[in-house]
Amino acid sequence: MPVSLPEPPFDYEAQLAACARGERQALRRLYQQEGARLYGVLLRLVREPAVAEDLLHDAFLRIWTGAAGFDAQRGSGRGWMYSVTRHLALNALRQQQREVSDDAALEQPCAEAAECAQHLPSSRLQQCLEKLPAERRACIVHAYVDGFSHAQIARHLDAPLGTVKAWIKRSLAALRECLQ
Amino acid sequence: MKDDLDNATQDERDLLAAEYVLGTLAAGPRAEIEQRLDHDPALQAAVDAWEQRLLPLTELAAPTPPPAGVWPRIVDSVEGLQLVERINWWDRLALWRGLTALAVSACLVLGVLLLRAPPVSAPTYLVVLVAPQSNAPGWVIQAGERQNMQLIPLGVVEVPPDKSLQFWTKGEQWQAPVSLGLVKPGQTLQIPLDTLPPLEPNQLFELTLEGRGGSPTGKPTGPIQFIGRAVKVI
Known part of the structure; x- marks a missing residue:
């Protein structure tokens, strides 16, 4: 019986360095490795497939052009790709909200946001989230995963806007302390 | 927002960084943070820390x-970017500034050299040497009254390895x-004028194909390759 060797871990930083040298194959490898997960993150944030496709295209162009400026001292290559992608989507969402009425009907992508956190792989973050009251945990998940604004979260949880803002601030402070 | 950030305590700034990463900041404050990063x-360090903390979400x-269709679109755009990078040197201001400065200095140097040069510097005689059959121009001769005569090739002519091109001249009364x-072939020849009688209008110049090392008799013996007569330039 052939012995299958464990696959070596994907080296994001090496691929980003290759992108910086202009090697398109490296970008392809990053796309094959993370494309589906990044597209999933974008779909969840913007909810429209056509918009998510455009943002995925933009994100990989940003990864290509920004690879030379990527600094491994500041964090992992994989994390950087998610940051680039998420902030493109968040900018699009927040700019759109200026024009589009806030009353735009919201689907319910994660009705039980508070329970969503249980599906997280075991991590310090998951343990720290579990310590938060359910509605505050829901605020964090709706904001980070669903891209909800303060007002959208308030409507979704049927809570006053000021209360939601305070919950989020306190939750973030609690997470920071818990994760230290 | 600017004031908010400037006056914020370290703790408040950290929470602003957290909300930037979380996504709850409105468009204005988001843009403000991104400009500051x-x-x-x-x-930046506060934002980086929050990116890492929340990434598992x-x-x-x-x-x-x-x-x-997404990946082909990305490839197209990357190819477009690489093309733009290749032609971007056209738009590089610093490059053209540098070249312009170089050109200006070259003009100044040339100007000074021209002012210092003997007053008569323009060629006073011009000869265009053409092939006898086709009249195709092959060489130009220019000569001033006090300067060397120059034989300047307009192209490269083929000379068999066992032959030489020899340059001749003859005044009308010679x-x-x-x-x-x-x-x-293909090289400019400089001839000091003081080795010759003064140039005269209609003076004949020709290039003949001679044996290697030139005509053995001191007179042209081979076929004429190029021929022309001197014209005085006004």
Whole structure:
């Protein structure tokens, strides 16, 4: 019986360095490795497939052009790709909200946001989230995963806007302390 | 917002960084943070820390294979970018500034040299040497009254390895052509004028194909390759 060797871990930083040298194959490898997960993150944030496709295209162009400026001292290559992608989507969402009425009907992508956190792989973050009251945990998940604004979260949880803002601030402070 | 950030305590700034990463900041404050990141290392570090802390939450979004058309679009755009990078040197201001400065200095140097040069510097005689059959121009001769005569090639002519091109001239009253030496194809030949009688209008110049090392008799013996007569330039 052939012995299958464990696959070596994907080296994001090496691929980003290759992108910086202009090697398109490296970008392809990053796309094959993370494309589906990044597209999933974008779909969840913007909810429209056509918009998510455009943002995925933009994100990989940003990864290509920004690879030379990527600094491994500041964090992992994989994390950087998610940051680039998420902030493109968040900018699009927040700019759109200026024009589009806030009353735009919201689907319910994660009705039980508070329970969503249980599906997280075991991590310090998951343990720290579990310590938060359910509605505050829901605020964090709706904001980070669903891209909800303060007002959208308030409507979704049927809570006053000021209360939601305070919950989020306190939750973030609690997470920071818990994760230290 | 600017004031908010400037007056904020470290704790408040850290929570602003957290809300930037979380996504709850409105468009204005988001833009403000992004503008500051490049030149505010403390804020950048706070944002980086929050990116790492919250990254596991991305696992909550279900992976979805993107439509097949996305990757070709990315490739097209990357190719476009690489093309733009290649032609971008056209638009590089510094490059053209440098070249312009170089050109200006070259003009100044040339100007000074021209002012210092003897007053008569323009060629006073011009000869265009053409092939006898086709009249195709092959060489130009220019000569001033006090300067060397120059034989300038307009192209490269083929000379068999066992042959040489020899340069001759003959004034109208001269008894025979005088050799001006051998010519290498494609190379400019300089001839000091003080070795010759003064140039005169209609003076004949020609290039003949001679044996290697030139005519053995001192007179042209081979076929004429190029021929022309001197014209005085006004």
